[in-house]
Amino acid sequence: MEVKNPYLVVSAPDSKSWPQSELPEIVMAGRSNVGKSSLINTITRRKNLAYVGNTPGKTRLLNFFNIDDTFMLVDVPGYGYANASKKMLIQFGEMMEEYFENRKQKKGLLMIVDARHKPSEDDLSMIEYARYHQIPLAVIATKTDKLKRSEINKCINKIEECLQLSENEPLIPFASEKRQGIDRVWQIIDQMLEDK
Ligand SMILES: Nc1nc2c(ncn2[C@@H]2O[C@H](COP(=O)(O)OP(=O)(O)O)[C@@H](O)[C@H]2O)c(=O)[nH]1
Numbered sequence: 328m329e330v331k332n333p334y335l336v337v338s339a340p341d342s343k344s345w346p347q348s349e350l351p352e353i354v355m356a357g358r359s360n361v362g363k364s365s366l367i368n369t370i371t372r373r374k375n376l377a378y379v380g381n382t383p384g385k386t387r388l389l390n391f392f393n394i395d396d397t398f399m400l401v402d403v404p405g406y407g408y409a410n411a412s413k414k415m416l417i418q419f420g421e422m423m424e425e426y427f428e429n430r431k432q433k434k435g436l437l438m439i440v441d442a443r444h445k446p447s448e449d450d451l452s453m454i455e456y457a458r459y460h461q462i463p464l465a466v467i468a469t470k471t472d473k474l475k476r477s478e479i480n481k482c483i484n485k486i487e488e489c490l491q492l493s494e495n496e497p498l499i500p501f502a503s504e505k506r507q508g509i510d511r512v513w514q515i516i517d518q519m520l521e522d523k
C-alpha cells in the first residue's frame with residue numbers, strides 16, 4: 328500500500344472539534360512511548376507526519392490523520408504516565424467513552440503495546456472498551472527489534488495470553504526501525520475498513 332497524501336486534519340481537544348467527515352476511522356491507542364507515532368510514520372512512509380519523541384503528559388488531543396481521503400487514522404493520546412493525575416485519567420476515560428459511544432464511523436481499534444512488556448491495566452481497559460462496543464480489534468506489538476529472535480515468539484505468546492485474544496483478534500509483531508510488520512498492519516486495516 329502506497330500512501331500518497333496523508334495529513335493531520337485536526338488535533339481535537341474535545342468532541343466539538345472532531346472532523347465533520349464521514350470517512351471510516353481506525354483508532355490507535357497505547358501507552359505513551361510505545362511507538363504509536365513511529366508506527367504512523369512507518370506505515371505511511373513519512374518522516375514527520377506524527378510527532379515522535381517525548382511529549383508532556385498533558386496532551387488530551389485526538390489527532391485525526393486523513394489518509395488519501397479513504398480513511399482516518401485516529402491517534403489517541405498516550406496514557407500510562409506515572410505522574411498522570413486522577414483528573415487526567417477521568418478526562419481520558421470520558422473522552423474515549425464519548426468517542427466509542429458516539430462516533431459512528433469507527434471501524435477498528437489498533438491496540439499498540441510494547442512487545443517486551445506485559446500489557447498494563449490501562450491497555451486492558453482500552454481493549455474492553457472495544458470488545459464492549461463490538462469494534463474489531465487488533466494488537467500490534469512494537470519494538471520487536473529490541474528482542475532477540477528467540478525471544479520474540481515467547482513475548483508474543485505472553486501478550487496473547489495476558490489479553491486473552493480470540494481468533495479474530497490478531498496480534499502483529501512490529502518494528503518501526505526495521506520496517507517489519509508493515510504489510511500485515513495494512514492487511515488488518517484493509518480488513519477493518521471492508522467489514523460492515
Ligand atoms: N527500537 C525501536 N524503537 C522504537 C520503535 N518505535 C518507536 N521507537 C522509539 O520509541 C520512542 C517513542 O516513540 P513514539 O513513536 O514517539 O511513541 P508514542 O509516544 O507511542 O507516539 C522514540 O524514541 C522512538 O524512536 C521500534 O519499533 N523500535
Ligand SMILES: [Mg+2]
Nearest residue numbers: 363364378379
Ligand atoms: Mg505519539
